[in-house]
Amino acid sequence: MKIVPAFHTDTDPEDPVYHDQAECPYGKEIKRNGNARPGTAGRRRCDWCSGNR
Numbered sequence: 001m002k003i004v005p006a007f008h009t010d011t012d013p014e015d016p017v018y019h020d021q022a023e024c025p026y027g028k029e030i031k032r033n034g035n036a037r038p039g040t041a042g043r044r045r046c047d048w049c050s051g052n053r
Contacts (some may be wrong), residue, residue, distance in 0.1 A: 008043055009035040017046040024048045 002022040009030045018040040019027030026048055030036050047053065 005038065006040045007031075007036040007038055008041050009037060011035050016041070016043040018043045019046050019049050021049040 003020055004022045004027075006018045006020045007027070007030070008016070008018040011030075019030065021027065024046060026046060027036075
């Protein structure tokens with residue numbers, strides 16, 4: 001898996017996570033919609049990016 005700089009979104013306050021895997025489908029959607037914010041913002045890593053799919 002290709003690691004990318006960590007990013008998150010503020011559009012899902014119910015599940016505050018960050019993403020750092022290029023292949024993550026949730027991260028891809030966030031970037032496609034233009035909602036990516038840089039950094040982790042103190043959030044936990046998304047389950048998909050952590051390998052817990």
